[in-house]
Amino acid sequence: MEPKTLGEFIIAKQHEFPYSTGELSSLLNSIRLAAKIVNHYVNKAGLVDVIGAADGTNIHDEQQQKLDVLANELFIKALINREIVCGIASEEEKDYITISGINGDNMNKYVVLIDPLDGSSNIDVNVSVGTIFSIYRRISPAGSPVTLEDFLQPGYKQVAAGYVIYGTSTMLVYTTGHGVNGFTLNPAIGVFYLSHPNMKFPPKGKIYSINEGNYVHFPMGIKKYIKYCQEETDDRPYTSRYIGSLVSDFHRNLIKGGVYLYPPTSKHPNGKLRLLYECNPMAFLAEQAGGKASDGTRRILDIEPTELHQRVPFYVGNTEMVDKIEDFIQIYD
Numbered sequence: 001m002e003p004k005t006l007g008e009f010i011i012a013k014q015h016e017f018p019y020s021t022g023e024l025s026s027l028l029n030s031i032r033l034a035a036k037i038v039n040h041y042v043n044k045a046g047l048v049d050v051i052g053a054a055d056g057t058n059i060h061d062e063q064q065q066k067l068d069v070l071a072n073e074l075f076i077k078a079l080i081n082r083e084i085v086c087g088i089a090s091e092e093e094k095d096y097i098t099i100s101g102i103n104g105d106n107m108n109k110y111v112v113l114i115d116p117l118d119g120s121s122n123i124d125v126n127v128s129v130g131t132i133f134s135i136y137r138r139i140s141p142a143g144s145p146v147t148l149e150d151f152l153q154p155g156y157k158q159v160a161a162g163y164v165i166y167g168t169s170t171m172l173v174y175t176t177g178h179g180v181n182g183f184t185l186n187p188a189i190g191v192f193y194l195s196h197p198n199m200k201f202p203p204k205g206k207i208y209s210i211n212e213g214n215y216v217h218f219p220m221g222i223k224k225y226i227k228y229c230q231e232e233t234d235d236r237p238y239t240s241r242y243i244g245s246l247v248s249d250f251h252r253n254l255i256k257g258g259v260y261l262y263p264p265t266s267k268h269p270n271g272k273l274r275l276l277y278e279c280n281p282m283a284f285l286a287e288q289a290g291g292k293a294s295d296g297t298r299r300i301l302d303i304e305p306t307e308l309h310q311r312v313p314f315y316v317g318n319t320e321m322v323d324k325i326e327d328f329i330q331i332y333d
């Protein structure tokens with residue numbers, strides 16, 4: 001049998017949404033298109049002028065890279081083009097963007113939150129980066145302008161979420177709440193094919209991913225957990241792997257079994273990662289793949305957001321490993 005393309009897969013799965021009108025399918029297709037265009041630029045980085053810092057900083061006071069800005073523009077353009085999305089929030093935009101429908105009446109149903117380029121400090125050194133997206137149904141009535149409340153929904157209300165990894169090959173991995181499926185881009189013809197159906201974390205994980213350079217700033221529970229990972233027992237020490245791109249670290253841990261940690265530090269008392277467009281989508285994927293995501297005490301998907309760019313400590317990966325981290329936090333912090 002011919003391998004299934006992402007386009008065919010999206011159509012085949014449309015029935016999973018009761019009363020579906022095909023809009024979510026079309027929205028996923030616009031993400032598929034944007035992913036291919038961004039992939040095209042990421043692959044050319046080094047040949048064309050997209051490497052290095054842009055002129056500005058973003059709302060987080062982080063230096064924007066040229067590709068951060070470009071990926072942001074490309075995704076927003078692709079999402080606006082179809083009459084489906086009423087609002088977009090992005091890591092690179094201070095405020096959310098309101099989209100008017102054809103007649104300016106904003107009948108569109110969905111809001112999208114994106115981290116257009118994740119791990120952007122990796123671009124200059126030819127290491128994997130990604131894109132993360134999260135999709136909700138609006139809660140304000142159709143026909144009115146989108147509101148902040150449409151974006152500040154808890155993660156369990158996501159209708160779809162996923163990431164693109166621009167790695168040795170480019171993959172799009174997503175969930176609509178019916179498991180996680182991964183598609184690999186054949187760059188010769190620009191088509192994503194289903195290559196990783198029904199992705200699940202292996203039951204046991206042996207990899208921990210954390211920026212250990214911040215060790216002195218970590219809470220006691222995390223310091224103790226790191227020592228636990230390094231102890232010699234029958235199945236430890238674990239392996240340490242850290243790319244510095246949540247997408248890439250998560251993707252490896254999903255396939256090989258592991259856990260990603262971004263704890264609070266003295267510099268970032270709430271951690272560094274953003275709840276709405278980094279942690280929630282990854283948490284949705286993790287749970288759909290049989291894993292777990294926590295801020296140390298709470299399920300990530302249950303957190304009621306209060307701000308667009310809110311940060312949260314983040315522990316995500318194999319359920320057993322995240323449980324263990326929660327135990328350490330409970331005992332020591």
Ligand code: AHG
Nearest residue numbers: 115117118119120121211244245246
């Ligand atoms: P972004 O490039 O979107 O700002 O995200 C970078 C994030 C995350 O992807 C990565 O795991 C983490 O920041 C790395 O942070 P440190 O450099 O502090 O380890």
Ligand code: MN
Nearest residue numbers: 115118119278
């Ligand atoms: Mn990011």
Ligand code: MN
Nearest residue numbers: 091115117118
């Ligand atoms: Mn980013």
